[in-house]
Amino acid sequence: MARGPRSYSGSYEEAPLLARERPGDNAEPLSVSEISNALKRTVEDRFGHVRLRGELSGVKRAASGHMYAALKDENAVIDAVMWRGNAQRLSFMPEDGIEVVATGKITTYPGRSKYQIVIDSMEIAGEGALLALLEKLKGRLQAEGLFAPERKRRLPFLPNVIGVVTSPTGSVIRDILHRLGDRFPSRVVVWPVMVQGKGAAEQVAAAVRGFGQIQPNGPGGGPVPRPDVLIVARGGGSIEDLWAFNEEVAVRAIADSPIPVISAVGHETDTTLSDFAADLRAPTPTAAAELAVPVRAELANALIELGLRKRRGVARPVSLARERLANWSQRLPDPRAIVAERAQRVDELGERLRRGLATRAARAQGRLSEASGFLRPAVLTRQVAEERRRLAAMPDTHRLVTRIQQRRGEQLTATARLLGQLDPYAPLERGYAVVTGAGGDTITNRAAAAGEAMLTLRFRDGTIDTAPTDGATPPPAPPAPKKPRAKPARRAEANKGGPEQQSLF
Structure with missing residues (x-):
């Protein structure tokens, strides 16, 4: 047998169709909005300022700029929201899996009957979490090829202009200028930036890109000369102090720079992602200045040595030729003796020629006299008469030819x-x-x-x-x-x- 609803007094009675006041009950019924707002006020009054430590999950940014995520640990999860103004002031890029400490207040979202934390500020929870974020970003950029060795470029041997991206008030720029002055005084163009804190990474990236956009000197060039090499420098510090040079925006700007870049961030034991993206890493800013230019005194000594070698190289063949000429001249006979012998030979041949011509002329004269004896008129007349007798003795040629013609x-x-x-x-x-x-x-x-x-x-x-x-x-x-x-x-x-x-x- 079904039982009806139990009354407040503990007795059973029929369920009423319409809501009505009960004896002794003067409380008005609350609306859903009223109870939601009451819960919201209670929670915000009790948890108006809290610090939560947890791992970020489901991080996303809306088109409005607000950031939505969730904080979780091994047993629970709470939704989180960070309004645009606070999200823009973050000093790191929130990603899934980062352990953070969030400061804000707990509130409710009546539209879904859920509670959440509205974050005012957020920091990475300890150096271990910061290193984990660093390794994660390094792996992603390395997979894209930004740290590939084939991307590295050779530095110019002797740059005319050196661009420096650093803080203008620190000791770094003074160390660089002092070292350049000692080694090889060069023209330096400084782009002042913040080297730590909020916005430092964006300023470093803007400086590197700005140097790359300067037109070379010449027709159409600007008043500021274009550097031949860039030095991105900062002094030593903790990993948090050097974090601006680990942020993606600065690393990508260094990797995409059309000008070769030397990274000199921190001390020799400090390593940032900018060191991997740069064309050359220097252990200190002073070492970066040493890597950028050679030593002028060494170059001058090298030029002097080359000049001496050139002069020795030119003079050595001349000296050897003189020695060989002296040796050969000692072995040659006296030119006057050679000429005297040849002169005597010429005199002898001249005398022989004179005698030979006289003998030849005498012989020719004798042959001419002998031949002229046969040319006397009596001899010629006798020869002509002899030839005529021989001709008369020959037979009649006319009859001979006629007889041959008849036979043919x-x-x-x-x-x-x-x-x-x-x-x-x-x-x-x-x-x-x-x-x-x-x-x-x-x-x-x-x-x-x-x-x-x-x-x-x-x-x-x-x-x-x-x-x-x-x-x-x-x-x-x-x-x-x-x-x-x-x-x-x-x-x-x-x-x-x-x-x-x-x-x-």
């Missing part, structure tokens, strides 16, 4: 008659015919004629084409060739009737 004509006539007898077309005048095949070969028997597709019959006055089988149509007859002429015979007859050939003599 008879031989030519006989050859012409023989040619007419051997002419293959001469029988055609007596009714014979010559049979040739398609290739022009003469057919001499019936079997050869039967194997030809077409036969040509040559007669005295022309040719006829015929087929050896019935039904073949002969091709049109070619024009009859001209009858060969007996040229040698006619030429021989013409020679007979012509005039006699005159004597060739």
